[in-house]
Amino acid sequence: MRRREFLAAIGGATLSSFGTQAQNTGRRYRVGLFTAGLPLTDDNWQAAPILHGLAGRGYVQGQNLVIERRATEDHPEVLSRFAAELADKVDVIVALGFPAAAAAKAVGRVPIVVFGTGDPVGTGLAVSLARPGGKVTGISDVAAELAPKRLSLLQEAVPGLRRIAMLWNVRDPGMNLRYDVSAARAAELGIVVTPLPVRGLDDFGQAMAAMTEQPPDGLFMVADGLTGRNRKRIVDFAATKRLPTMYEYDFIVREGGLMSYGPDIEETLDRVVALIDKLLKGVSPEDLPFEQPTHFHLAVNQGTAAKIGLELSFSLLVQADEVIG
Helix, strand or coil, rough: CCCCHHHHHHHHHHHHHHHHHHHHHHCEEEEEEECCCCCCCCCCHHHHHHHHHHHHHHCEEEEECCEEECCCCCHHHHHHHHHHHHHHHCCCCEEEEEEHHHHHHHHHCEEEEEECCCCCCCCCCHHHHHHHCCCCEEECHHHHHHHHHHHHHHHHHHCCCCCEEEECCCCCCHHHHHHHHHHHHHHHHEEEEEEECCCHHHHHHHHHHHHHHHHHCCCHHHHHHHHHHHHHHHHCCCCCCCCCEEEHHHHHCCCCCEEEEEEEEHHHHHHHHEEEEEEEEHCHHHCCCCCCCCEHHHHHHHHHHHHHCCCCHCCCCCCCCCCEE
């Protein structure tokens, strides 16, 4: 049984017991969920673990917890306004992605926990990981460490891989840095990179056309709000073109992607929740250094591999934390 299934099984009892506790506290906590992407509904892949983790720590919606949500849906002109609205309403802002984090930091009135922003020092969100400054803390990026592992895993899945396309949101400074690190590591491994920067929905068609005209041996998709919202197009294209693709998050593999390697999302978001909890209890963000992911997850989809005519090696399969299909 996977951890999420166990949590679901015990969720009812946990929420019930904490619900009684919440009614007795007398205080109402306010947390803002902020993204430049799509609305953060209760079943969103980022929001759901955060809400469940908060409930597990005694913060229950409708009792002692109010959740304020803002999603710009790829309209950057409202980022500043939404950040200011949240700062007026909540005790802590959870900023998912660099654009939301930068907008929240610019307002600077309440503590901010960030996730999925890329390298916080490289993008200017933090002065250093140990002493971030500016009311910001959260989970930092480890792209420099992950890039060679992702590429080597894709090479193991695709013997003879020489050319790889990389797709990323060029409007996001955090994702630009992640692309730069990945491209540099690819060059060190002797892999030629075809850059496929995207800025909006129309660019995905152009990127697919470029891969159709000059097919790469593999594809790596850098995940952020924009590419994540269009992941089905990428998964379907990769299946049609029999293109082996490496993703950063395992849920995309469950949706039909070939493979992923990255931080364990449930464990990482649970640490986000722990930071929120500390801030709600009065700990200063200046006393909360940025944390780095410590658990990593390799997922492979054998069904997808078979559909694109790829036979995954035994050595790759035994490394996987999750094999699908």
